[in-house]
Amino acid sequence: MSLTPATTTTPGVRLAAALDAVGQLVTAFVPPGYDRYVRLLNPMAGTDGSAVSWRSVLAANDLEAHPWTQWDEVTALADRRFPPRPAVSWAEPEMGNPHPQLATALIRALEAGPGIYNFATWAGYADEPGQSVVDFSPSAREMVLYSGPLVDPQGTPLVPQVGSGRVPMYWWPDDLQWCVGQDIYARSLIVGTDLATAGRILSAPDLDAYVVRESDLVLPEDV
Numbered sequence: 001m002s003l004t005p006a007t008t009t010t011p012g013v014r015l016a017a018a019l020d021a022v023g024q025l026v027t028a029f030v031p032p033g034y035d036r037y038v039r040l041l042n043p044m045a046g047t048d049g050s051a052v053s054w055r056s057v058l059a060a061n062d063l064e065a066h067p068w069t070q071w072d073e074v075t076a077l078a079d080r081r082f083p084p085r086p087a088v089s090w091a092e093p094e095m096g097n098p099h100p101q102l103a104t105a106l107i108r109a110l111e112a113g114p115g116i117y118n119f120a121t122w123a124g125y126a127d128e129p130g131q132s133v134v135d136f137s138p139s140a141r142e143m144v145l146y147s148g149p150l151v152d153p154q155g156t157p158l159v160p161q162v163g164s165g166r167v168p169m170y171w172w173p174d175d176l177q178w179c180v181g182q183d184i185y186a187r188s189l190i191v192g193t194d195l196a197t198a199g200r201i202l203s204a205p206d207l208d209a210y211v212v213r214e215s216d217l218v219l220p221e222d223v
Contacts, residue, residue: 001158003119003168005130006145011118012134015172015179019137026190026214028138030179034192034214038201039067041208042093042102042187051101052090053208067210071187072223093187095222096122098167100159102189105206107157110178110197112150119146120170121162122184129163136170141184143170185222 006012018031026037043051054074055065061077071093093099098106123133123142130144146162150171162168169189171180178193190212191201202209 001148001160003146003148003160003162005163006118006132006147009132009134009145011147011172011174012120012132012136012143012145015118015120015170015176016134016136018176021137023138024218026212026216026218029183029218030181030190030192031176032214034178035195036193036198037212037214037216038191038193038198039210039212040102040106040189040191040201041065041069041210042189043099043208044090044093045099046088046090048088050088051099054093055208065208065210067212068216068219070219070221070223095187096166096169096184098169098189100167101206103159103167104157105204106180106189106191106201107150107159109200109204109207110150110193111200112157114149114151114153115173116147117150118170118172118174119148119160119162119168120144121146121164121166121168124184125164125166127164139183183218183221185220187221190218
């Protein structure tokens with residue numbers, strides 16, 4: 001679903017003001033005060049359009065994922081094995097571009113209703129045409145704002161896409177009942193939300209999800 005460039009910076013200014021202005025804690029990427037925070041790992045993309053989770057790759061190598069698993073822990077496996085899928089090759093999880101399968105499953109878990117939501121993506125992508133820009137902490141990233149729905153009239157999830165064709169890293173409703181966000185170089189997303197919604201995210205079979213704390217340090221993922 002192609003999103004519409006925002007006509008106002010107000011939702012972005014409100015979110016930016018709620019983020020911790022300094023540091024690298026969870027609350028520098030999504031606002032403080034939510035009941036629970038969940039980290040979602042962006043899956044590997046298959047050449048057939050499918051996805052495979054970090055959890056399944058680690059399990060195939062007799063290892064377990066943890067809340068702050070980093071991609072280099074997977075690539076460090078010299079003889080790593082992948083779940084068998086004939087004639088499919090895998091690309092490493094993208095940074096700053098959540099997989100459509102992750103987005104679809106997250107929309108379902110959020111139980112997003114009809115209406116318009118807010119989105120933000122980095123202004124620095126070469127093919128990003130958006131104009132409404134707000135700086136997000138902690139690195140004063142220039143983020144382009146968009147708006148649009150997350151479901152169609154029948155309630156079917158719509159994967160959001162910005163002008164560059166990417167799935168945005170930031171999603172949130174006007175009331176900030178929940179917030180999805182992360183740094184532009186991340187291979188994961190962080191969701192701040194209530195306990196019930198977090199429970200649905202954690203139990204969703206298509207999401208590689210882990211509870212984190214708002215006081216946790218968010219490690220760089222551009223390795």
